[in-house]
Amino acid sequence: MRNAGASIDPPPDPFAAVRPDSPVSLPADRRYSKDQAPERGPARRKKLPPGVSPLPPGVSADIFATTPPPGSTGLPPQPVTLPPPAPPPEPWPMTASVRVRRADDPPPEPTVVIAPEPPEDRPRLRLLLLLTGGLALVFLLAYAIPAMYMWGKILPGTRVGDVRIGSLSETEAIDRVHQRFDGNDQQSVALMLDGRRVGVLDPRDAGLAIDVEGTVADAQTGFPGPFAVWQALTGERELPLRVSLNAAKLTQRIRKVATLVDRTAHEGAIVYRGTKPRVVPPEDGLVLDRQATADAIKRAFVDAPAAVPLPVTPVRPRAGKALFDAALDTARRAVSAPITLTNGGRRVRLSPKDIAANLRFAADERGVVRPQFDAWRAVDGLETRLVGVAEAPREAGFVIVNGAPKLVHARTGKGVNAIELAGAVSKVINAGGSRTIPVSLAITQPVLDDEDAMRLAIKEKVGEFTTYFPCCAPRVVNIRRAAELLNGLVVKPSGVFSLNDSVGEPTTARGFVSAQAIEDDRLVLAPGGGLSQVATTMYNAALLAGLEDVGHTAHRFHVVRYPPGRDAAVSYPEEDMRWKNDTEYGVLVQTTVTDTSLTVVLWSTRKYDQVDVETSGRTDLTQPETRSANEPGCLPMEGGPGFTVTVTRVFYRDGKVLKRDHPLTTVYEPQPKVICVQGTSATQGDPVGRGRSGTKTSVDPLAPDLAPDAGVTPDPTAPNGR
Incomplete structure (x- = not known):
């Protein structure tokens, strides 16, 4: 079914039905018969209220006007404008439910019609798509072709150190890296400090090795990505060389290196020589940076042969020398x-x-x-x-x-x-x-x-030594007084024995007298002369007991009463003789003095079955010079040759050698022969001073009656054969 179109007949006269001069014909159903007509009076028109039109809404009264005939006089004819033709009929839009608009509904919102945009310029879009596709194709070809070539190989431009492995297969690269680095574990690494070598590291001792397979595996020989291809075509890539190591061994080795490098900072102090204060200047210390050392050793191992400058950190003392200099006035007033x-x-x-x-x-x-x-x-x-x-x-x-x-x-x-x-x-x-x-x-x-004393387990002799001297010299008084102060002293485990601390300053108020002592290269008289014999006797007793030597100084000249290479000089407060009780037991000091001998016995619990001292022969003999002296207080010296000697301590347990100490070499200068001009020599009782300021006096002289030609030698019947 379709909508009816426009009629082809001419339109009827719309005014014919309502002309006043023509009868109006009603439909049959609306006509009244005479019989049905109501009984009413004469028909009258109903009068409407003012302003109310009898016509329907939208109908003008002009339609009832009579159309003047053509050619009649009157007003000129008005042009008739016909409405535009109706648009083609469209189907009525239907919705699920249709609601009839009511009079009280709000007026509908105006409809906004959005006109479609004009179509884009299709040729321009087509050109843009063609360019994009072309570029993508060029990029794909530029990446895909090199990537296919590089697939399964190490990217070009790759190197390990100075070895180029680019464009090689993984197996070929491993072989080439092995050829370059396989000998590194046989190249020792020199350890340098301030330009001098302080040690050598064998890489095998630290478990250092090159991980060649792991290094080449980092090259990734799979299908490369675009960035990898670009890097291979435009630059180089260096792979870090993997190093495997035994961390425990390397740490242990670096700990040994630290013992060679570490230096404790020495704090400054003001000490007294007699009653004169002097400044002991502070000294910086050093500490090895162990982590940085491990990293440096690994780098040097890769670049072998190479040397490692050891990284160290300075350790500053708490106060500088200037602060001690400023405190000297206070020290003098004290x-x-x-x-x-x-x-x-x-x-x-x-x-x-x-x-x-x-x-x-x-x-x-x-x-x-x-x-x-x-x-x-x-x-x-x-x-x-x-x-x-x-x-x-x-x-x-x-x-x-x-x-x-x-x-x-x-x-x-x-x-x-x-x-x-x-x-x-x-x-x-x-x-x-x-x-x-x-x-x-x-x-x-x-x-x-x-209770503490019994736990020290002091029960047997562990060391003993005896030295001899002529009777009745002033120095014997000092030896006897020092022996009294030392007798009965107990050194606890880990304690350090110091002769200067134990005996103290040898003043006359404390029972010491002036006796012969060595100052520079000559004899003088000084308080405490003879204490170096106490120090030497104690040093040898500790040496034979197996205790640790932590500080002693040999005499400048060899003293015939002491075994060569086993003497100790003291000069309060600078030069000292010290040993450490490195056992878990206490050590008791016993001293015995006669008119001609001093014996020191150390009591404790034995740590070793036996301790012997091996002494080399004398080498590099040098003869003394002879000179005359005429200054007041001159003491003659008989002179003696200088030489070099080496001693080594050997420890035994269960009849076998347990260990050996590092050899200790001593170089003695020749003792000059001094002839005093008649009338200028001093007696042993004369109060001769210490001489030049700042010199050290060794309080164990070579007196004329104890010179090498005096015929005094160690007693072979002494304990321990000394």
């Missing part, structure tokens, strides 16, 4: 007068030398230089005079009875409060004021009680 200690009616006087012997200036943790007074040592031996023998504390100790150590019980008592005394002395030194200090007493426990 020993300008004595200090008196009082306890009620008891009084003890500390002389300037006593103060100096127990005073030093050092930097604290904040780097401030302060006085440090050793009150414990200062009152040692004087405490009984302040407290009384009956009330003073007593440490546990040992005496030798019937050839065996016997315990001497400790005792609690009253003692000087050393902490308060040290503070009071430091205050007097810094601020001045009265030099009379009342001491306070406190109940004092012995440092070594009976």
